[in-house]
Amino acid sequence: MIKKLKPKERMKIPRAIMPEQDPQVRNRNFDEVPCGLTEEQALTEAMRCLDCPKQPCVAGCPVEVDIPGFINLILEKDFAGAARRIKATNSLPAICGRVCPQEEQCEQVCIVGKKHKPVAIGHLERFVADYERDNDLVQLPEIAPPTGLKVAIVGSGPSGLTVAGDLVKLGHDVTIFEALHKPGGVLVYGIPEFRLPKAIVQAECDVLAQMGVKFQNSTVIGKLDTVDELFEQGFDAVFIGTGAGLPNFMGIEGENLIGIYSANEYLTRSNLMGAFKGEETDTPIIHGNNVAVLGGGNTAMDSVRTGLRLGAENAYIVYRRSEVEMPARIEEIHHAKAEGIQFHLLTNPIRFIGDENGKVKAMELIKMELGEPDASGRRRPVPIEGSNYIMEVDLVVVAIGNSSNPLVQATTPGLDTNKWGNITVNEETMETSRKGVYAGGDIVTGGATVILAAGAGKVAARAMHKYLMEEIKK
Amino acid sequence: MPKVIENQPLSDMIWKMKVEVPRLVTKAKAGQFVIIRVNETGERVPMSIAGLDRDAGLLTVIYQVVGKTSALMTTIEAGGEISDCVGPLGLPTHVKKWGTACVVGGGIGIAPIYPISQAWKEVGNKVHAIIGSRNKDLLFYEEEHRAVADELHICTDDGSYGHHGFVSDVLKNLIDSGEKIDMVMAIGPVPMMRVVANLTKEYDVPTWVSLNPLMIDGTGMCGGCRVSVGGETKFACVEGPDFDGHKVDFDLLVSRLSAYRDQERTAMKKLLENPKCQLTKAVRAFKYPN
Ligand SMILES: Cc1cc2nc3c(=O)[nH]c(=O)nc-3n(C[C@H](O)[C@H](O)[C@H](O)COP(=O)(O)OP(=O)(O)OC[C@H]3O[C@@H](n4cnc5c(N)ncnc54)[C@H](O)[C@@H]3O)c2cc1C
Ligand SMILES: Cc1cc2nc3c(=O)[nH]c(=O)nc-3n(C[C@H](O)[C@H](O)[C@H](O)COP(=O)(O)OP(=O)(O)OC[C@H]3O[C@@H](n4cnc5c(N)ncnc54)[C@H](O)[C@@H]3O)c2cc1C
Ligand code: SF4
Ligand code: SF4
Ligand code: FES
Numbered sequence: 182m183i184k185k186l187k188p189k190e191r192m193k194i195p196r197a198i199m200p201e202q203d204p205q206v207r208n209r210n211f212d213e214v215p216c217g218l219t220e221e222q223a224l225t226e227a228m229r230c231l232d233c234p235k236q237p238c239v240a241g242c243p244v245e246v247d248i249p250g251f252i253n254l255i256l257e258k259d260f261a262g263a264a265r266r267i268k269a270t271n272s273l274p275a276i277c278g279r280v281c282p283q284e285e286q287c288e289q290v291c292i293v294g295k296k297h298k299p300v301a302i303g304h305l306e307r308f309v310a311d312y313e314r315d316n317d318l319v320q321l322p323e324i325a326p327p328t329g330l331k332v333a334i335v336g337s338g339p340s341g342l343t344v345a346g347d348l349v350k351l352g353h354d355v356t357i358f359e360a361l362h363k364p365g366g367v368l369v370y371g372i373p374e375f376r377l378p379k380a381i382v383q384a385e386c387d388v389l390a391q392m393g394v395k396f397q398n399s400t401v402i403g404k405l406d407t408v409d410e411l412f413e414q415g416f417d418a419v420f421i422g423t424g425a426g427l428p429n430f431m432g433i434e435g436e437n438l439i440g441i442y443s444a445n446e447y448l449t450r451s452n453l454m455g456a457f458k459g460e461e462t463d464t465p466i467i468h469g470n471n472v473a474v475l476g477g478g479n480t481a482m483d484s485v486r487t488g489l490r491l492g493a494e495n496a497y498i499v500y501r502r503s504e505v506e507m508p509a510r511i512e513e514i515h516h517a518k519a520e521g522i523q524f525h526l527l528t529n530p531i532r533f534i535g536d537e538n539g540k541v542k543a544m545e546l547i548k549m550e551l552g553e554p555d556a557s558g559r560r561r562p563v564p565i566e567g568s569n570y571i572m573e574v575d576l577v578v579v580a581i582g583n584s585s586n587p588l589v590q591a592t593t594p595g596l597d598t599n600k601w602g603n604i605t606v607n608e609e610t611m612e613t614s615r616k617g618v619y620a621g622g623d624i625v626t627g628g629a630t631v632i633l634a635a636g637a638g639k640v641a642a643r644a645m646h647k648y649l650m651e652e653i654k655k
Numbered sequence: 656m657p658k659v660i661e662n663q664p665l666s667d668m669i670w671k672m673k674v675e676v677p678r679l680v681t682k683a684k685a686g687q688f689v690i691i692r693v694n695e696t697g698e699r700v701p702m703s704i705a706g707l708d709r710d711a712g713l714l715t716v717i718y719q720v721v722g723k724t725s726a727l728m729t730t731i732e733a734g735g736e737i738s739d740c741v742g743p744l745g746l747p748t749h750v751k752k753w754g755t756a757c758v759v760g761g762g763i764g765i766a767p768i769y770p771i772s773q774a775w776k777e778v779g780n781k782v783h784a785i786i787g788s789r790n791k792d793l794l795f796y797e798e799e800h801r802a803v804a805d806e807l808h809i810c811t812d813d814g815s816y817g818h819h820g821f822v823s824d825v826l827k828n829l830i831d832s833g834e835k836i837d838m839v840m841a842i843g844p845v846p847m848m849r850v851v852a853n854l855t856k857e858y859d860v861p862t863w864v865s866l867n868p869l870m871i872d873g874t875g876m877c878g879g880c881r882v883s884v885g886g887e888t889k890f891a892c893v894e895g896p897d898f899d900g901h902k903v904d905f906d907l908l909v910s911r912l913s914a915y916r917d918q919e920r921t922a923m924k925k926l927l928e929n930p931k932c933q934l935t936k937a938v939r940a941f942k943y944p945n
Contacts, residue, residue, distance in 0.1 A: 360874050362739045399741035401874055405682055426876040437881050437907055439914045446877035463698040465918035539910030586875055
């Protein structure tokens with residue numbers, strides 16, 4: 182009966198609005214903000230899809246999820262089947278449904294979006310993945326007979342997890358080496374619980390473990406073993422997915438005062454080390470009353486919303502451009518505003534001021550205006566002379582981006598990098614300048630997105646399988 | 656999870672732990688450190704490498720009870736496990752033939768200078784070792800150092816053993832006595848490293864110190880371990896922990912180390928009040944110095 186609705190009628194259905202925790206409640210807890218669609222909402226939302234023959238949405242997704250295909254399965258109420266359809270190209274739907282910047286990807290090009298609001302592809306993706314997991318319908322894929330070949334994966338972020346899943350399915354013996362004590366990369370140490378519950382990431386890792394992937398946590402490649410030593414130990418190929426984990430600072434006066442964190446440190450203390458749970462865990466974190474976060478990306482939004490939840494009276498975003506240039510997902514900016522985050526746009530810090538105990542107590546800011554476009558195509562912010570002012574703060578989080586961590590590159594002779602230290606690869610295969618060594622994710626692109634990292638993992642896994650079967654196995 | 660082979664007190668508040676981490680031990684070098692997590696909700700605490708038994712695959716750390724995590728470490732019995740031991744982290748100490756070298760260890764620093772003394776001795780240096788503590792009870796590793804160093808100098812702050820005075824006094828006497836020292840490595844409490852560095856600066860003797868800022872990951876990811884050396888910010892976990900003592904901003908280090916003092920004290924107080932926790936009587940008597 183659903184299918185019988187005419188396109189016009191379907192377009193009249195309003196886009197589903199996912200229920201959310203009330204902003205004034207959620208800004209003091211760490212539970213997930215959006216609560217997921219109900220089954221009824223999902224079915225109605227699925228009707229909005231026109232099943233377009235040209236499928237522009239599919240091309241808009243970096244890993245080409247069969248969007249109309251999985252939406253049709255929702256209409257047939259085969260939710261688990263829909264989840265499996267997505268997993269054919271994207272192994273992390275519960276995660277991507279939550280954190281993909283859909284408004285710039287699949288949903289941006291959705292036909293319905295031309296006149297109305299686009300189909301809520303991300304919400305539907307999350308719905309079916311949660312349905313599958315919550316109802317214990319996750320099926321382990323069939324695992325090919327063992328090939329006898331061994332693969333080492335360095336880093337357990339979305340790129341590494343994707344490579345692991347794809348290669349273990351094909352019968353390879355896969356080990357993930359992770360520097361931290363828990364797998365997941367940014368998904369566990371960076372993105373907070375209220376946006377991506379850690380149980381979901383753990384569930385994905387558990388599935389991989391059941392498929393036979395070995396996790397070696399607390400193992401820093403480049404320190405314990407080098408890439409060459411992995412080969413000596415019998416690994417036949419190596420994938421490097423070490424991310425962009427070296428925090429940038431501004432290099433201005435007073436930056437080493439107590440109470441000035443990099444976003445990585447602040448979020449790691451809160452998420453990975455569990456400081457947000459208070460005394461349940463042992464890692465301390467500074468609770469600020471007036472918290473300022475410098476930057477305008479997802480990392481900045483995550484930090485400022487964490488600050489608010491940890492009890493700040495005032496939580497500010499200080500960003501040197503205007504709102505349209507903010508790299509954060511629109512949804513996160515909206516969420517932040519609804520929760521009471523105060524935005525100081527076109528503003529840049531020029532120094533930090535400390536008290537007699539070396540703790541930050543204020544910062545001096547300067548107003549900016551937008552000038553000519555710069556290399557990134559965004560209009561360059563220029564300081565307005567004489568517009569300086571002082572803002573009282575007791576906690577500052579610097580979220581102005583990360584560079585690549587050099588540990589692996591520095592200990593792997595012959596591994597080519599670009600001038601920013603990112604590993605250079607053949608984009609069709611993700612192969613590096615070293616035979617049998619592949620790389621993908623943020624270590625190649627610089628800070629990007631979960632789905633791009635996962636997509637790079639897909640490409641690498643395909644090429645690695647070919648290499649293993651054709652050149653190693655013979 | 657790494658197995659604890661031995662865990663025993665050297666004095667009331669200083670303990671020695673041996674952990675079985677064979678792979679780590681084959682790679683570790685003097686001057687590097689590991690990060691230990693005692694249990695699932697525990698902090699990640701950095702510990703210097705105080706000994707390596709490569710045949711048995713054992714790592715020795717020597718730790719001082721200063722707060723909750725180090726107190727909890729004392730409760731792990733031989734045969735038990737710790738959640739994690741990651742490493743080796745940081746850069747190894749430079750090992751070179753300097754000529755005549757001097758390793759200076761104050762308090763808990765007596766431990767990590769021991770493998771450095773060994774390494775410097777192995778490449779043909781004449782090595783003086785100066786070890787000192789507040790009193791006789793707190794001194795340890797005397798025999799170990801005696802077996803390695805060409806000359807061992809011992810001192811205590813209260814004169815209860817060895818020279819009466821600080822390690823820096825002994826070093827000054829040594830230099831004044833006409834011994835030409837080509838390189839110094841000093842490890843210990845921050846005030847001690849500062850005094851030694853100030854002294855050797857006067858005499859123009861190059862000096863390494865090993866810095867102990869707060870750390871989390873130990874891989875360069877968080878920037879929590881920032882120190883200032885020669886006016887430049889460095890991440891001690893990847894660019895250190897050894898730095899040129901004449902260039903270190905010790906004031907900043909002291910200040911940053913105090914960042915969580917109140918929270919640390921509350922955590923320790925709660926632990927000491929918990930009757931279920933298997934702390935020894937001596938550790939239960941723990942008091943913060945004022
Ligand atoms: C706070 C924050 C919020 C974000 N929000 C979003 C969002 O909403 N949507 C989105 O799409 N993207 C978001 N991103 C970006 C996204 O998380 C990253 O692009 C993505 O995680 C990159 O994946 P990766 O596999 O390259 O590596 P990472 O996730 O960075 O993981 C790399 C892993 O490698 C490990 N590692 C590093 N060096 C070594 C070594 N030498 N040996 C062993 N292990 C090592 C690290 O410990 C880490 O676990 C966000 C990023 C941050 C920091
Ligand atoms: C490279 C390095 C090597 C070290 N080697 C040794 C060693 O061989 N033996 C030893 O006893 N101690 C060593 N330390 C210090 C040791 O890590 C801390 O004493 C320990 O973390 C204290 O934890 P706690 O919970 O018992 O005390 P807390 O109650 O947490 O703190 C008490 C004191 O320890 C310091 N401290 C707390 N957390 C850390 C941390 N993550 N990193 C550094 N200092 C911290 C605080 O400044 C405070 O003064 C080293 C530190 C570093 C950075
Ligand atoms: S993976 Fe991301 S971009 Fe692709 S369909 Fe899903 S939500 Fe859209
Ligand atoms: S573009 Fe939009 S309407 Fe068309 S198939 Fe994709 S999701 Fe459905
Ligand atoms: S401890 Fe995190 S960067 Fe050094």
